[in-house]
Amino acid sequence: ETGVTQSPTHLIKTRGQQVTLRCSSQSGHNTVSWYQQALGQGPQFIFQYYREEENGRGNFPPRFSGLQFPNYSSELNVNALELDDSALYLCASSLGQGTGEKLFFGSGTQLSVL
């Protein structure tokens, strides 16, 4: 059984650019959630995808968007990057999208915006 994998592990971008982060969910999991973790803080919910549809969203602007593919892998896209977008972006997969489903996290993508 493979765990959650994310790519790339590190990324440096400049303000105004666009970025795509990728996530492969754990085998058998059909739900993917994305979280942003700023330095020294807890992760914050961005959105969740279930069966290729966005299933819930946190307090993030529309320039944060995502996709889920038929194999349940997922992408997080961020347009018009701002300095405050510098953070660790975590992907988590779960067996389902119900309340209380256990989340399994990848190691994250560290994004630096200069």
Place this chain on the structure above:
Amino acid sequence: GENVEQHPSTLSVQEGDSAVIKCTYSDSASNYFPWYKQELGKGPQLIIDIRSNVGEKKDQRIAVTLNKTAKHFSLHITETQPEDSAVYFCAPVFSGTYKYIFGTGTRLKVLA
């Protein structure tokens, strides 16, 4: 609103001692209460969880207790070891949502 507070923010204990971290939440309808451990350079890892119909759950050296009336739950680690050193997060799931609301974290240092 959704509010989660975690205390203490840092905790140092001698190897072999116990550690307790407390998490207070605002939504009285929350029904799922996990604890995550995050080591440097890694994503959070689920270490123990409890649901609202249970008051306590134990897994070897780790236990979680829940007080729904007071709206807090606590992580207990006994016989601490150096490898327990990490940042610990509580992350209650608020009713009617799929999102975990993470606390601000507790940095635990176990001194050998």
